[in-house]
Each structure stands twice: as structure tokens, then as C-alpha cells.
Amino acid sequence: MPVIVFASPKGGAGKTTSAFLLATELANRNMSITIVDADPNHPIENWRKGGGKANNLTIMVNKNEESILDDIDTAAGESDFVIVDLEGTANLSVAYAISRADLVIVPSQRSTLDAGEAAKALSLVKRQSSVARREIPVALLLTRTSLAIRSKGLKRMLESLGANKVESFIVEINEREAFKAVFDHTCTLAQLGDSQVSGLDKARKNSAEFAAEAIQKLDSLQPKKPKIFKGVA
Ligand SMILES: Nc1ncnc2c1ncn2[C@@H]1O[C@H](COP(=O)(O)OP(=O)(O)OP(=O)(O)O)[C@@H](O)[C@H]1O
Numbered sequence: 001m002p003v004i005v006f007a008s009p010k011g012g013a014g015k016t017t018s019a020f021l022l023a024t025e026l027a028n029r030n031m032s033i034t035i036v037d038a039d040p041n042h043p044i045e046n047w048r049k050g051g052g053k054a055n056n057l058t059i060m061v062n063k064n065e066e067s068i069l070d071d072i073d074t075a076a077g078e079s080d081f082v083i084v085d086l087e088g089t090a091n092l093s094v095a096y097a098i099s100r101a102d103l104v105i106v107p108s109q110r111s112t113l114d115a116g117e118a119a120k121a122l123s124l125v126k127r128q129s130s131v132a133r134r135e136i137p138v139a140l141l142l143t144r145t146s147l148a149i150r151s152k153g154l155k156r157m158l159e160s161l162g163a164n165k166v167e168s169f170i171v172e173i174n175e176r177e178a179f180k181a182v183f184d185h186t187c188t189l190a191q192l193g194d195s196q197v198s199g200l201d202k203a204r205k206n207s208a209e210f211a212a213e214a215i216q217k218l219d220s221l222q223p224k225k226p227k228i229f230k231g232v233a
């Protein structure tokens with residue numbers, strides 16, 4: 001079943017937050033989801049240990065690069081979707097996980113420095129595509145954006161860094177208290193109450209739109225299978 005990997009060497013880019021939002025959003029729609037928590041700090045496993053749980057959501061802790069491929073394959077055999085949260089660095093685990101991805105999402109804040117780190121993630125996906133001899137779909141996701149500030153888009157920043165033809169999400173993950181609160185209160189967005197945090201409706205809408213676009217990208221970015229025999233459908 002599809003494997004979606006969140007990757008960026010930039011610490012704090014929003015990998016864990018956006019991976020968690022996508023996983024819990026899909027789980028809430030009755031799909032079985034496994035998050036492979038491959039960050040050595042195990043932020044999502046810590047959420048679970050703190051009392052966090054959700055229907056249809058399994059959290060698998062990955063210990064090291066030796067087992068990451070087996071963990072992803074096991075999770076893919078058991079769930080409708082596998083979502084992999086990686087450490088903010090470029091190591092073997094990151095490269096291995098990318099090689100198994102049906103879609104890599106590269107979260108980034110909107111700044112030139114962050115765009116440079118996102119460009120490194122894009123290059124790594126390109127290299128892994130070459131290793132795997134298949135085009136690994138990848139898309140950029142702007143995170144922690146302020147609704148009040150509309151500055152130069154990340155896509156244009158990346159293009160200025162030479163990363164042309166960059167696929168990116170139309171939806172941005174906004175900076176929202178509710179996206180922090182799910183970890184503070186060890187719950188999901190759906191489980192949060194209006195008394196716990198403000199702006200919940202907008203946060204839920206933002207998260208739902210992100211999940212919808214991720215599913216659509218997963219579908220639209222799959223490489224077309226070459227026809228082996230001419231004239232055979
Ligand atoms: N959309 C958001 N709104 C509000 N806070 C956010 C948002 N995204 C991330 N944060 C906060 O920013 C910090 C870093 O986010 P997160 O842990 O998701 O990044 P990361 O890329 O997984 O970092 P690391 O590389 O360290 O694993 C956290 O404190 C998180 O709560």
C-alpha cells in the first residue's frame with residue numbers, strides 16, 4: 001500500500017507535524033494507517049506514550065537504518081497507507097526510506113535558507129531515483145506560513161537556486177496553535193475541544209485540504225507504466 005515519506009535535512013521544517021496531521025486525517029476517514037517513526041527522538045511514539053491514540057492508527061518505532069526497509073515493507077503489508085517521519089538530517093535511513101516511497105513530501109518554511117535545505121532534499125530524491133531506476137514522485141509543502149504575510153513563493157525561491165520543475169502543494173500548512181496543541185494535549189485535531197485551543201475549525205479545514213491534495217498528488221504523480229507490447233492495452 002502507498003508509502004508517503006516526509007523528508008528534509010532542515011530541523012524544525014515541520015516534518016513530524018505535517019506527517020502526523022496527514023496520518024490522523026486519513027485514519028479519521030476510516031483508513032488504516034501506520035506511522036513509521038524513524039526519528040531517533042521518536043516524537044510520535046512519545047505522543048502515544050503520553051496517552052495519544054486514534055482509531056485505525058498504528059505507530060511503529062524504527063530503531064535504525066538496518067531495519068527501516070523491513071519496517072516499511074511490514075507496515076505496507078498491514079495498512080492502507082504508510083507514513084514515514086524521518087530525522088532532520090541526511091543519513092542512510094533517509095536514503096533507504098526515500099527509495100521505498102510512492103510520494104516524498106518535503107516540508108519547508110518560506111525563507112531562502114530553508115529553501116536551500118529543501119533543495120538538498122530534492123537532490124537526494126533525484127539521486128535515489130537513479131539508484132532505484134524509477135522516478136520517485138516528490139512535492140514541496142510550505143509549512144508554518146502566516147496568513148498575513150504573502151512573500152515570494154518557495155517554488156520561485158527554489159527555481160532561483162536552480163531546482164527547476166519543482167512540484168509543490170497548492171495547500172500550505174499555516175502556523176496554527178492547534179497544530180502544536182495536538183502534541184501538548186496528546187490527542188488528534190478531531191479529539192481537540194474548542195475550550196483547549198482557538199481557531200480549531202480553520203486548523204481542521206487546513207489539515208483536511210492538505211490530506212485531500214496529498215491523496216490527489218499520490219495518484220497524479222505516479223509514473224505511467226511503459227507499454228511493453230505495442231497495441232496491447
Ligand atoms: N504548522 C505549524 N503550526 C504551528 N507550529 C508548528 C507547525 N509546524 C511545526 N510547528 C512547530 O515547530 C516545531 C518543529 O516542528 P516539527 O517537529 O514538526 O519539525 P520537524 O521537521 O519534524 O523537526 P525535526 O527535524 O527536529 O524532526 C515544533 O515545535 C512544532 O510544534
Ligand SMILES: [Mg+2]
Pocket residue numbers: 015016017039043085086087088
Ligand atoms: Mg521531526
